[in-house]
Amino acid sequence: MNEFTGVPARIPWVVGVTGASGVAYATSVLRGLLDAGESVDLVVSKAGRLTMLDELGFSIRDRNWREDVAAWLERDVSDVAYWSATDFAAGPSSGSYRMRGMIVVPATTAVVAGIATGMSKDLIQRAGDVVLKEGLKLVLVVREAPLRAAALEHMSSLAREGAVVMPASPAFYAGVKDVQDLVDFLAGRVLDQCGIEHDLYRRWQGNLRDAESDPEAS
C-alpha cells in the first residue's frame, strides 16, 4: 500500500521467456498468473523471439508488445509490464524494484549458466541474479536433452542457492489425455512452487484410478 495515495503497491512476478523449445509452457504459466490476478513483468530474450516464431508462427515486437502479448495470451494485459531484454535500466535490474520473484520458462542452458555464474548478459540473466541475491523465489523451467556436465553443475549450484530447478518434464498421471494437458500439468506445478492458486491439472488423490478398474492389473 502506498502511504500517500492508499493505492496497493504493484508487486509483479517477473517472467523471462528464453530460447528453449516449449513456448507453450510460458503461455500456460502466464495465463495462470493473470487468471489468478497476479501482476506480470514480461521479458523475452533475443533467442526467445526465434523459438516463439518457430513454435507459434509469430513473435513479440518491442514497439507493439501490448497488442502482440494480448493476441498471444488471449487475456487482458492491462496489468502486464514489458521490458526489452537489452534494457539494463529496466525495473527488474535492481534489487530495490518490488518483485514477488521470477519464473524463467522455458529456460535454456545458456540462461542457467548465465544466472549461475552471474554473467548478467541480458535483462533476464540480470533479473535472475537480482532475485537470488535478494532471497526471492526463482523458478527455472529448464529444457534441454541430453544435459552435459556443465549444465548439471550450473543447476546444482543454483539449487544450492535456493532456486527451484524444474525440468520441463511433465508427468503422465492425473488423467492427462493430450499435449495441452501435459503442458498445463507442468505449468500448474510451476505455479504451485510460487503459491499461486490454479486449476490447471487434477491433483493426485491417492487412487490408482485406472489400475483399480482393470482386473488384469490386480
Ligand SMILES: Cc1cc2nc3c(=O)[nH]c(=O)nc-3n(C[C@H](O)[C@H](O)[C@H](O)COP(=O)(O)O)c2cc1C
Ligand atoms: C528453434 C530453437 C530451439 C532451441 N531449443 C533449445 C532448447 O530446447 N534448449 C536450450 O538450452 N537451447 C535451445 N536453443 C538454443 C538457444 O536458443 C541458444 O543457446 C541461445 O543462445 C539462448 O539464449 P537465451 O538464453 O538468451 O534465450 C534453441 C534455439 C532455437 C533457434
